[in-house]
Amino acid sequence: xxxxxxxxxxxxxxxxxxxxxxxxxxxxxxxxxxxxxxxxxxxxxxxxxxxxxxxxxxxxxxxxxxxxxxxxxxxxxxxxxxxxxxxxxxxxxxxxxxxxxxxxxxxxxxxxxxxxxxxxxxxxxxxxxxxxxxxxxxxxxxxxxxxxxxxxxxxxxxxxxxxxxxxxxxxxxxxxxxxxxxxxxxxxxxxxxxxxxxxxxxxxxxxxxxxxxxxxxxxxxxxxxxxxxxxxxxxxxxxxxxxxxxxxxxxxxxxxxxxxxxxxxxxxxxxxxxxxxxxxxxxxxxxxxxxxxxxxxxxxxxxxxxxxxxxxxxxxxxxxxxxxxxxxxxxxxxxxxxxxxxxxxxxxxxxxxxxxxxx
Numbered sequence: 001x002x003x004x005x006x007x008x009x010x011x012x013x014x015x016x017x018x019x020x021x022x023x024x025x026x027x028x029x030x031x032x033x034x035x036x037x038x039x040x041x042x043x044x045x046x047x048x049x050x051x052x053x054x055x056x057x058x059x060x061x062x063x064x065x066x067x068x069x070x071x072x073x074x075x076x077x078x079x080x081x082x083x084x085x086x087x088x089x090x091x092x093x094x095x096x097x098x099x100x101x102x103x104x105x106x107x108x109x110x111x112x113x114x115x116x117x118x119x120x121x122x123x124x125x126x127x128x129x130x131x132x133x134x135x136x137x138x139x140x141x142x143x144x145x146x147x148x149x150x151x152x153x154x155x156x157x158x159x160x161x162x163x164x165x166x167x168x169x170x171x172x173x174x175x176x177x178x179x180x181x182x183x184x185x186x187x188x189x190x191x192x193x194x195x196x197x198x199x200x201x202x203x204x205x206x207x208x209x210x211x212x213x214x215x216x217x218x219x220x221x222x223x224x225x226x227x228x229x230x231x232x233x234x235x236x237x238x239x240x241x242x243x244x245x246x247x248x249x250x251x252x253x254x255x256x257x258x259x260x261x262x263x264x265x266x267x268x269x270x271x272x273x274x275x276x277x278x279x280x281x282x283x284x285x286x287x288x289x290x291x292x293x294x295x296x297x298x299x300x301x302x303x304x305x306x307x308x309x310x311x312x313x314x315x316x317x318x319x320x321x322x323x324x325x326x327x328x329x330x331x332x333x334x335x336x337x338x339x340x341x342x343x344x345x346x347x348x349x350x351x352x353x354x355x356x357x358x359x
Contacts, residue, residue: 024081024156024205024353026108029074030134030194031160033114033323034209037074038065039129040114042090046127048115052303054291058313058326067114068319069290070326073209074110074158076333081156081353086110089137104146108155111137117165118190131161132190135197142201152202153357156349159194160209160267162187163322166238167214170223180238188245195249199257204357207349208250209265209336210243212324213272218289218298219321228295243268247345261355265344270335274317274328281331283317290316290325297321 029035033048041051041064049065056063059070065088066072075085086108095101113129116122120130129137141147165187169176176183195206215235220226226235246264253262275286289297290310300307302320310316314327324332335343337350 023356024154025083026106026151026155027074027078027081027083027086027158028108028138028152028155028203029086029110029112029158030131030138031112031158032116032131032162032164033067033112034160034163034212035072035074035110035112035158036065036067036114037072037086037088037110037112039088039090039110039112041065042088042094043113043127043129046113046115046129048113048123048126048128050114050303054303054309067323068326068329069313071329073160073329073333073336074112076330077156077158077337077349078107080333080337080350083107088112089134093137104141106151109138109141109147111135112160115164116161117163117168118161118187118194119165120190122165122168131159131194135194139197139201149202153204155203155205156353157198157203157206158209159191159198159206160211161191162211162239162242163214166211166235166242167217167219169238170225170232170235172224180234181241184238184241184245187242188249191246192249195253195257195262199260204260205352205355206250206253206260206262207265207336207352208246208262210246210267210269211239212267213275214239216271216275216287217322218287218292218296218318221295221298222321228298239268259357261352261357263344263347263349263352265336265349266342267332267336270332270339270343271317271324271328274331278317282314282327284312284315285310286317288316289318289321291319292321 040046050067051063051065084107089109089111111134115126115128215232220232226232250262250264278286290313291302293300298321313325319325
């Protein structure tokens with residue numbers, strides 16, 4: 001399988017006609033708060049929100065619903081490609097339905113919903129949109145020809161989810177019925193289904209992004225069994241197992257789905273390098289949240305009553321108790337766009353954007 005995989009990749013890279021990165025007219029994004037561009041803001045039944053100051057303060061200068069102080073990875077990659085930032089699906093859908101917008105955008109759509117997971121039940125009481133429903137929203141648009149299949153075939157597809165599932169595994173109430181390995185496998189079953197479905201809908205350029213070191217987020221301070229002087233290794237062990245499963249899915253894509261190319265973004269390794277050599281990346285604090293309160297800044301969400309904020313967000317790895325700063329997202333984006341195989345494999349997003357696909 002390994003030899004066959006690399007042979008397929010070699011053939012793709014050798015014989016593809018490389019055009020400019022404008023080969024990619026659109027990005028379609030599915031996932032959680034790492035990618036959410038404001039969907040939850042337009043979902044009035046949802047309690048997972050970042051639509052208040054100081055979210056968005058560094059780049060947009062107003063809250064957009066993104067769970068950081070500026071842009072996310074999806075935003076940076078869109079800018080590298082040279083297309084407009086993708087709007088959240090619910091914003092666009094409301095505008096089309098009320099007549100203030102004629103059609104759905106041709107530069108892609110962001111379906112991500114903060115708080116969601118790859119397991120349907122993850123944080124469902126918060127009113128989040130699970131990734132399966134995000135896919136259904138996209139599927140409906142394609143089936144109704146609101147998004148043309150030729151656009152789908154030329155586009156990039158970003159999938160990133162799972163942090164909330166694994167974090168919730170360690171919550172003291174509602175203990176899980178599965179052991180860690182079985183739980184991770186249940187997550188991977190859902191990812192395989194998602195890849196299968198987006199392929200059937202015409203996706204030919206797919207990027208699966210690994211989870212970062214979830215056991216290092218400041219919000220681990222909320223968990224009774226988690227250490228605060230170091231990362232929570234039990235959680236990171238589950239994260240690494242899940243990431244290994246994701247990479248196996250990526251390796252199987254060109255074998256299982258003819259004409260389809262996939263890449264694995266090794267975000268975990270990239271972020272761990274920032275933590276190991278912070279000064280090299282302009283960081284001075286890789287443990288605490290810039291915005292929040294309590295131990296590690298991890299006991300209170302940024303912007304909630306009583307929060308505190310740092311003076312130099314760009315020096316912090318974490319913006320709030322769960323999420324990176326825009327500076328960190330910028331560093332991750334550069335690694336994914338132009339990085340080596342230690343950061344993204346079998347090749348980077350810039351190469352993925354240039355691979356010629358046969359529709």
